Amino acid sequence: MLRRPRRNRKTEVIRSQARETNVGVENLIYPLFVVDGQNHKSEVKSLPGQFRMSLDHLLNEVEECMNLGVMCFDLFPAVEESLKDQMGTYGYSKDNFYLKYIKQVKSRFPEAMIMTDVAMDPYSSDGHDGVVRDGKIVNDETLDVLAKMTLAQAEAGADIIGPSDMMDGRVEYIRNELDYNGYTDVSIMSYTAKYASAFYGPFRDALDSAPKFGDKKSYQMDPANKREALVEAELDYMEGADYLMVKPALCYLDVIHMLKEEYPIPIAAYNVSGEYAMLKAAAQNGWIEYDRAMPEMLLSIKRAGADVILTYFAKEFAELNKA
């Protein structure tokens, strides 16, 4: 045998020379759930280890994570039901606590990168990402609301805007809104191929944002489709997105890989709540070795082609890596 692949696996030193992929804390974005109030920190039942936090706890969390090297955070607001309406107006209201939190985090930690969520669902009394008319989610009217949310978040100091709504034409629409108002440096990480997935359940528990009727299949993609992601990617790329995201991650590694091959900008993947919850549940039952399975999952997402991974594992990964 002239070629014996095992020679390149014989010691850890050799193995680390031969290693093709590495995940580092710089690749990770940590999603955090925030609520209005003070001294509030409650665990999300279906997301063990993840919390809804008021500003005081949020600032502590951000500081702890930054000490571990995690520098980028995606904030999601859990909004009281009484503040929700059909047009999601609280999303860009001057009293919105989420906008105040963004401002506070940025003034306390200017070097932290803050990503924000643009979609109507946290604020919509219908629990949908767009405006509902006669039981349908209307596209073009929604764009106006998304643009208002975007501008409010940019004014609050957001570094990266994350449109997670899947309306057609929204990247160009919000890019224009940002640019006309002087926010040419604010980035857009577009949820490009966001699938109508069953793996968002725990997230909707966290925000209490499940649709009040129907489902999201008229705007989120069919899990059966791969080529269609190229249509979404081409549009987002041409409309000025700075990153293209695939969501969820683990069931869609082929889509991540395809976008990485086709587009010369950073590819992001959202390792969603259901993916986190599955591993946590198995670990709690003693059915899987968490400390090995978790980095293996992140590695698979990176190997598929993701440059950036949004993941609830971010802090624990950083702690493991430091140890």
Ligand code: PBG
């Ligand atoms: C909604 C939104 C969802 C997630 C992020 N933004 C859920 C949905 O589309 O219903 C899911 C994230 C996760 O499951 O971790 N705009």
